[in-house]
Amino acid sequence: MDVPQTLEGWYTLHDVWNVDWAAWALLSDDERRSVLDEARAWLESASSVRRGDTAMYSVLSQKGDLMFVHYRESPEALNAVELALRQTALYGFLQPTYSYVSLIEVSLNEVMGIAAKRLSDRGLNRGDEGFDEAWTEAVEEQREKMKERLYRDVPPQKYISFYPMDKKRGETVNWYTLSAAERRDMMRGHGSVGHKYHEVVTQVIGGSIGLDDWEWGVSLHSDDMLVFKKLVHEMRFDPASALYAEFGPFYLGIRSSAGSLGLLLSGHAPS
Numbered sequence: 001m002d003v004p005q006t007l008e009g010w011y012t013l014h015d016v017w018n019v020d021w022a023a024w025a026l027l028s029d030d031e032r033r034s035v036l037d038e039a040r041a042w043l044e045s046a047s048s049v050r051r052g053d054t055a056m057y058s059v060l061s062q063k064g065d066l067m068f069v070h071y072r073e074s075p076e077a078l079n080a081v082e083l084a085l086r087q088t089a090l091y092g093f094l095q096p097t098y099s100y101v102s103l104i105e106v107s108l109n110e111v112m113g114i115a116a117k118r119l120s121d122r123g124l125n126r127g128d129e130g131f132d133e134a135w136t137e138a139v140e141e142q143r144e145k146m147k148e149r150l151y152r153d154v155p156p157q158k159y160i161s162f163y164p165m166d167k168k169r170g171e172t173v174n175w176y177t178l179s180a181a182e183r184r185d186m187m188r189g190h191g192s193v194g195h196k197y198h199e200v201v202t203q204v205i206g207g208s209i210g211l212d213d214w215e216w217g218v219s220l221h222s223d224d225m226l227v228f229k230k231l232v233h234e235m236r237f238d239p240a241s242a243l244y245a246e247f248g249p250f251y252l253g254i255r256s257s258a259g260s261l262g263l264l265l266s267g268h269a270p271s
């Protein structure tokens with residue numbers, strides 16, 4: 001059995017809520033102000049945590065109104081931020097619609113692929129004198145670099161597209177019965193389609209096998225919402241997606257600062 005090796009970083013929670021607009025409308029201005037002050041304080045302290053990050057999005061469509069994205073160092077820290085929300089008065093006006101737990105994931109294959117390319121660019125190949133030491137050093141260097149992706153802030157771009165997905169395990173089409181080489185080649189193809197969008201999209205892959213209902217939670221972050229459509233459409237034609245990908249619900253959000261919570265709740269879209 002050749003199970004892909006992965007590196008894991010922060011624990012993540014994508015947390016989607018609807019607002020009880022009718023109940024919110026019944027509050028006086030003073031009551032609203034006090035609920036908002038407390039909720040903003042929760043959001044600001046969640047966003048300024050030393051190890052991890054929190055971001056808020058205004059969600060498009062009836063799938064939700066607000067989405068909080070939390071990155072934390074442990075399950076306990078993730079649990080703490082959701083319990084803190086439940087202590088606020090705002091929580092009384094929130095109705096759960098979706099939530100998803102995962103761990104930021106980078107594949108070790110990728111780390112080794114980059115290390116191998118670095119060495120071959122320098123003219124060093126397996127079997128050459130000095131290759132082994134250079135190889136160990138290059139892998140370590142890439143592992144270090146990957147920490148920037150594993151322990152990062154929520155990417156700052158204006159829009160998020162979040163969706164969970166599986167790789168197919170059908171009777172005849174089954175990702176998990178492919179050979180390691182077949183899977184590696186296919187992920188290479190996937191990466192090369194993805195790389196075309198490197199400048200305009202940041203992908204954060206959350207591995208969730210054993211943690212939540214799907215195998216991965218995919219977060220795409222961009223300043224141009226149209227790019228999500230172009231990228232995911234192009235990716236559909238790549239064999240890793242065309243043959244093997246199955247998707248859950250998609251959530252689209254617009255990044256909103258803690259300061260704009262009051263505006264959102266009074267009916268103003270983020271500017």
Ligand code: 76R
Nearest residue numbers: 107110191194195197198203205216218232235236241245
């Ligand atoms: O950054 C890299 O080059 C690493 C290569 C890479 C890996 C290992 C990569 C690149 N992805 C990887 C893993 Mn991805 N990705 C998705 C989706 O909509 C779909 O069809 C699928 C959803 C998109 C749109 C996307 C985009 N990727 C994964 C995995 C883990 C699978 C596994 O290990 O078997 C999933 C589930 C997944 C899904 N991918 C990229 C992108 C983009 C834009 C890139 C290039 C990143 C960049 O260059 O910045």
